[in-house]
Amino acid sequence: MKPVVAIIGAGPAGLTAALELIRDGRMTPIVFETSNQVGGISRTVEYKGNRMDIGGHRFFSKSDWVMNWWRDILPIAADESAVEIVYHGQRRTVDTDRATPAEDGLTMLVRKRVSRIYFLRKYFDYPITLNRTTLTNLGAVRLLRIGFSYLWATLFPRRNMRSLEDFLVNRFGEELYRTFFKDYTEKVWGVPCSQISAEWGAQRIKGVSVIEAIKHALRKGRSNRDTATKTSLIDHFLYPRLGPGQLWQEVARRVSEGGGEIHFSCQIEGLQHQSGKVKALRVRSAAGQIQEVEADYVISTMAVKDLVSGMQPPAPSAVREIADALPYRDFITVGLLVSRMRANPQSLSNRADNMPPDNWIYIQERDVRVGRLQVFNNWSPDLVEREDRIWLGLEYFCQEGDDLWTLPDDKMIAFAADELAKLDMIDHTDVLEGTVVRVPKTYPAYFGTYADFPVVRQWLDGLENLYLVGRNGMHRYNNQDHSMLTAKLAVEAILDGKVDKAQIWAVNIDDDYHEERGKASIGK
Incomplete structure (x- = not known):
């Protein structure tokens, strides 16, 4: 009988681990998922034929392994052009040698990256670009203050x-910090920047600086004169035709087809451990029944505070106290279907309905609570049921149980519509309908007891057959590709009989590239 690897969570990390184990063939993965669908925060939510990408997921990584893994699951559509990736100072082409006819549906699209900041009721390029629009929007006085500071x-x-x-x-x-970073960051996290660890900045925006912005502007000026037909994934990215959930649904299908198991609506009540090893999981089914599931290895993506609280025998008191107080930030997306948007000369819209070209827009304005606006049409046209509709996602960062979290859906939809009208983006009469999606523990936070997190990590790593991976599993603000890499390394460690987890924790620490730099990383 093959050894059993119990995997807690069917998000990107958990499903990556499961499929890697299936491909190896020596062990059997059994996945336990709390919800009734796969993908975690990378799932696609459907509402009356319109699909929502929770948080927005650009499929681009500087890891060849990740890029090839994605393309193996969903090849690039045959009607898409070749794309050139630029990283590590090298150019590599993502070709269409395994291209699939577009009508097949299980394909990746090549999408243009457009992200901007909405501030002072004006649009600024993101990343901030030293162009005429930016300089004009800021004004001479503010520019002087920025330069001197x-x-x-x-x-x-x-x-x-x-x-x-x-x-x-x-x-x-x-001055630049207060103009483009302070308010938005505090809107996301709900605490002053002075209370957030500097480690968060070092991890998320370590490659960004004023000097780099100048270099980027100069490079962009040169590239605009380049007649090459290929594009760079600095400006383009891959995206599943039906949203990120489409990829993870296909991964789940392959796991089940290969002999793995995926159990939905299962709550992990706790882990039983003895002599430095996890022996079994206590699993509550959708029917409320609790059973013990023995496992040779456990890969966990569940929130660290929940994992520690369910340990039997209990973790040491110091570990429990730190883990129980680990902070998280929760997330609400309000989907609004509108017939048109208000005209704005800076929106760069080329449509009669005034839809801007952005994937998402960062709302820097202080007089509203919305943090980001997604335009789902621009991720993939197939996310929207009708071509003559605009499908918007208003993203709110909140705390479970606060005034936004507890607001009834109809009032939350009305609140979101009011804010977009206040921002001069829509008229109320153009709103057709809406929906609300709430996601708890979306962002593990870097304040509070996080400074003492090494104590928790050391104790959990001491359970030699337990491997923590993914965003919540490691209480680290990883992106999708980083979560996948932690899962890959965990599987390799299990298969090689390694109990040292240092290599897993090293993912996204010494990495000098990040897919979304600066503010774009704050809410992904």
Whole structure:
């Protein structure tokens, strides 16, 4: 009988681990998922024929393994052009040698990346570009303040860089920090930047600086004169035709077809351990029945605080106290279907209904609570049931149980519509209908007891057959590709008989590239 690997969670990390085990063939993965569908926050939510991508997922990684893994599951559509990836100073072509006819449906599209910031009721390029629009929108006085404060930060940096505020002021200067980072970041996390660990900035926006923005502007100027027909994945990305959930549904199908098991609506009540090893999982089924499931290995993507609280015998009190107080940020997406948007000369719309070309727009304005606006039409036309409709996703960062979280759906939809009208983006009369999706523990946070997290990690790593992977599993703000890489390394460690987890924890630590830099990383 093959050894059993119990996998907690059917998101990107859990399903990647399951499929890698199926491909190897020496062990049997059994996946337990709390909800009734796969994908985690990378799932696709359907509402009356319209599909929502929760949080937005651009399929681009500098890892060849990840890129090839995705393309093996969903090949690039035959009607899409070849794309050139640029990273590590090298150019590599993602070709269509395994292209699939578009009508097949199980395909990746090549999409143009457009993200902008909405501030002062004007549009700014994202990443911030030193172009005429940016300079005009900011105005001479603000530009002078930005320049002088950046010079001051360069000459007299903050020495004790303990907080995210210290990190950002040192990197951009006080004025630029307050203009484009402070309000939005605090809207996302709900606490002052002075209370967030500098480690968050080092992980998420370590490659961004004013100097890099200038270099980017110069490079972009040169590339605009380049007549090459191929495009770069700095400006383009791959995307499943029916949203990210389409890929993970196909992965789940392959896991089940290969002999793995996926059980839905199953709550993990706790793990039983003895002599430094996990022996069994206590699983509550949808019917409320609890059973013990023995496993040779466990790969966990569940929230660390929930994992620790369910340990039997209990974890040491110091570990429990830290884990129980680990902070998270929760997330609401309001889907609004509208017939048209208001005209804005800066929106760059080329449509009669005034739909902007952006994948998402970062709402920097202080007088509204919405943090980001997705335009699902621009991710994939097939996310929208009708071509003459605009399908919008308004993203709110909140806390489970707060005023937004507990607002009834109809009032939340009305609240979101009011905010878009206040931003001069829509008229109420053009709103057709809407829906609300709430996602708890979307973002593991870097404040509170997070500073003591190494104590929790050390104890959990001491259970030699337990492997923590993914965003919530590691309480780390990983992207989809990083979560997949942690799962890959966990599977390799299990198959090779390794109990050291250091290589798993090293993912996204020394990586000097990030798919979405700066603010774009804040809410993904």
